Amino acid sequence: MDLRVPGPTPLPPPVREALAAEMINHRGAEFRALLAAVTAGLQHVLQTEGDVLVLTGSGTGAMEAAIVNLISPGDRVLAVTVGAFGDRFAEVAQAFGAEVSTVASPWGRAANALALEDALARTPHVRLVLVTHNETSTGVTNDLRALAEVVGARRGEGGPLLVVDAVSSAGAIPLPVDAWGCDVAITGSQKAWMAPPGVSMLSMSERAWAAAERATCPRYYWDLRKACRAAERHETPWTPAVNALQGLHAALAMMRAEGLEAIYARHRRVAHRMREGAKALGLELFADPAHASNTVTTLRVPEGVDGEMLLRRVRELGVTLAGGQGALKGRIIRVGHMGYVDTADIDRVLQALAAALG
Amino acid sequence: MDLRVPGPTPLPPPVREALAAEMINHRGAEFRALLAAVTAGLQHVLQTEGDVLVLTGSGTGAMEAAIVNLISPGDRVLAVTVGAFGDRFAEVAQAFGAEVSTVASPWGRAANALALEDALARTPHVRLVLVTHNETSTGVTNDLRALAEVVGARRGEGGPLLVVDAVSSAGAIPLPVDAWGCDVAITGSQKAWMAPPGVSMLSMSERAWAAAERATCPRYYWDLRKACRAAERHETPWTPAVNALQGLHAALAMMRAEGLEAIYARHRRVAHRMREGAKALGLELFADPAHASNTVTTLRVPEGVDGEMLLRRVRELGVTLAGGQGALKGRIIRVGHMGYVDTADIDRVLQALAAALG
Structure with a gap:
């Protein structure tokens, strides 16, 4: 068939082989080497020198992780939405108490950078701008670079963070996270990464980390500060999806070889x-x-x-x-x-x- | 080696083979049959006719799911703790605003049913009693039946729910969820279930569902009401860890064969x-x-x-x-x-x- x-997408034979590997101790040297290699591979593809964290959960889980680490209840969030996944991101922010305004385009159309600029000009104290890079429900790729420039123009003290749902773009469509000024980019193992579902990946800029220190949303499993401390010793705070990471590791090797x-x-x-x-x-x-x-x-x-x-x-x-x-x-x-x-x-x-x- | x-525990050859299977559509008939079979297998082992939900995340994620679905900020929670995982469960409840009291035993010792009874008598309006069935950090199995009887004696209008961390017990040590009156039992794929980490499983009693309707903790990814609605059509609300479930399915077949x-x-x-x-x-x-x-x-x-x-x-x-x-x-x-x-x-x-x- x-x-x-x-997504989920087909698994290449080397990935399937890796998935069937012997289980290993998630607190041992072999796992630490695996996570270090996976993290380096993700940083390479995402073109970032910032932190990239590997979470056990679907892309929606990583969206939740981004929200609960970056906002406090009552914070204003601007959600650029062009389809079901843009709407979902707005819903996640709402669920955790954000005051969400949306900049919506009709389904099938891309987001409008001028509309985002207007909305930012009209809306004071926006903490986060949520953008879907590639909207899986409509088959539209937003012009993320243009949208990022609009957000970037308002950088500086108190300016908004740019949080990108790159679940179905990263690894297939150019996404230079640092060059475009994405504070958070979220993606999932089962999309362009050729691995099984169950792992989501998320990059964090310095500004995003500063926001994580200030944010007061309740969090535990998705607490990225815990993930960051564990990542320093190439571990995860909770038991990771070891074999999915073994598969992702094999896929990243293929991606590096292809270029x-x-x-x-x-x-x-x-x-x-x-x-x-x-x-x-x-x-x-x-x-x-x-x-x-x-x-x-x-x-x-x-x-x-x-x-x-x-x-x-x-x-x-x-x-x-x-x-x-x-x-x-x-x-x-x-x-x-x-x-x-x-x-x-x-x-x-x-x-x-x-x-x-x- | x-x-x-x-945990994670070794994978039997049939499980490893299942993990290397071709990826399938998580919104198709083949996946629905897989999830239905996995759910039935889990109900069999957990000896429950209640709902059993399959979540993408580690056991700690399922602990968080239990907490955010069962309490509102300010609710009183009694945590019976005999080690690191009992302490963690208390921490999760605290993180989401519960007023947590603990009934602790020295590490290496089991929980004391009389101490729990005293604590319940002294503490009004306890919403949840958190119990670790098997404390992985100390190698102690609590007498869950005795603890459950203490909680059960206070059932009825407004009585506490019994929430059991059965991560490292279920599937290896008797845990008749319905007979013992466990409102929620939590376990993880990478323990007695012989599957890779990445999936956690959680049973819900009728009383637990009623609490989930009343609870006001913010939740989205872990919203068990969403998981329940999706489970009715043998699906999950978010992309599930398909290949881990294929492995779990193979493991459950082995467990059924062994008895x-x-x-x-x-x-x-x-x-x-x-x-x-x-x-x-x-x-x-x-x-x-x-x-x-x-x-x-x-x-x-x-x-x-x-x-x-x-x-x-x-x-x-x-x-x-x-x-x-x-x-x-x-x-x-x-x-x-x-x-x-x-x-x-x-x-x-x-x-x-x-x-x-x-």
């Missing part, structure tokens, strides 16, 4: 093939073509076609795709192409779609 | 061999022999022996053991014998200890 949902530029180019090539192939089948892109994602392609279900039935037929042909979320259920199909994927995989997706539609 | 720390009584008998046999063998080597048990755990044996480091050096020598002989935590660092060694273990494994531990000491 070809797994082409927007960042080659990885980005492959994702561009794969996404291009997917979009062009879909158009050739008469399918319409859901996402604004100017901001169509290189990790997830969203396609409108043609008039008169039952979206659920289409997914089922494609699955019978050996390819698993995803449907739409929320209001898009039944209206779009989503093709994941991040991590362990190349154009031949896309050709099989296109063949299955052609057969199912034809 | 023989991994004989008190609960046989599993308990094996753990009794293994622990007996460990304790008797250690005594024969002249080593002294740290835990009160009347309450010595069948999953973790704690041994005093003999006078004049360097505890760290002893662990290092044993490791050079192919066996990984654990040291003491907190104040016990360097003073005790801990031998884990839960999950995938039989007497032959213990004989290798004893041989290594004999050689290292001799």
Whole structure:
């Protein structure tokens, strides 16, 4: 079965082999070497010299970790949202007592840097700006660099921190965390990282650490100060997902061997093939073509076609795709192409779609 | 290398094979069947007809989930603690605003049911009683049945809920959740369950669900109401640790084949061999022999022996053991014998200890 949902993604053979390794002591030298290597690999891909922490939990858990470590109840948060995951990030902040304002774009469209600038100008004392780099629900990649510049212009004493949901972008789409001034970037093992789900990763800038010292949200499991102290000796405060990290380690070795530029180019090539192939089948892109994602392609279900039935037929042909979320259920199909994927995989997706539609 | 720390525990070959399986869609029929089977297997071993939820996170994460779902800030919590993990559970409750009183025993001793009864009589409006079933830091198994009876006697309108840290007991030591009246029992994949770390499991009684509706602690990732709604369709609210669950599924099949009584008998046999063998080597048990755990044996480091050096020598002989935590660092060694273990494994531990000491 070809797994082409927007995560979890297929596991390369070396990763699967690593997952079946003997269990090791999470308080021993072998684990410490593993975590040190994984952390260095993540810093390399995220292009950051800041701390990168490895958490046991899904990407949503890391979103919660970011919120509870950076705010106090009543703090103002500006959430830039262009889909389900942007909305989720806003919800997490709300759940922990933030005063959340949103800067929303219609689903399928990218975020507007001018709208963010306006909102920041209108809203005093914004502590955090939450941005989704790649919106998995709509297949849109925001222009993070432009959004980051807007936030960066308000840096300095009391200026907002930029917190980026990079769950489905990092490792596939350029994200130079330090160069773009991302204070926190969040990602997940099961996306471009070619590892199984269960581990989320999060970078922290110096300014983010300063905020973590001031924040008063209650926290324990997600207390990043504890994670940081443990990371200094290459450990985690709680028992980590050892075998998922062994898998991630193998995947990071593959990524280093391929090289960042080659990885980005492959994702561009794969996404291009997917979009062009879909158009050739008469399918319409859901996402604004100017901001169509290189990790997830969203396609409108043609008039008169039952979206659920289409997914089922494609699955019978050996390819698993995803449907739409929320209001898009039944209206779009989503093709994941991040991590362990190349154009031949896309050709099989296109063949299955052609057969199912034809 | 023989991994004989008190978790993570060694993985049986069928579990390792399952961990290397192809990744599957976490929103598809195959995953739903997997989660349904895992849940049924957990209910069988925990002897409960209540809900059992599978969370992505370590045991400490599930402790936090229990707390944030069951209390409101200011609620009174009574923590029965006999070691590091009992203290941790109290800390988690404190972190989320509970008024925590502790009923502590000296490390190495078991909890005292009469002391709990006194504390409950003295303390009005206790919402939760936190009990560690098996204290991994000291190798002590509390008499949970007796403690549960004390709590049970105060059931009824407004009586406390019994929340059990069964991380290192469940699946190895009898724990009939419903019969003993445990409102919440928490355990972790990497202990007696023979699976890799990354997944924690938690049972919820009807009374616990009622408390979850009333509780006002902020929560999002750990919101068990969300987990419950997703579980109704055999899904999880956030991306689950798919391959860890595939491993757990294989392990549960092994446990069902062996049978609960046989599993308990094996753990009794293994622990007996460990304790008797250690005594024969002249080593002294740290835990009160009347309450010595069948999953973790704690041994005093003999006078004049360097505890760290002893662990290092044993490791050079192919066996990984654990040291003491907190104040016990360097003073005790801990031998884990839960999950995938039989007497032959213990004989290798004893041989290594004999050689290292001799």
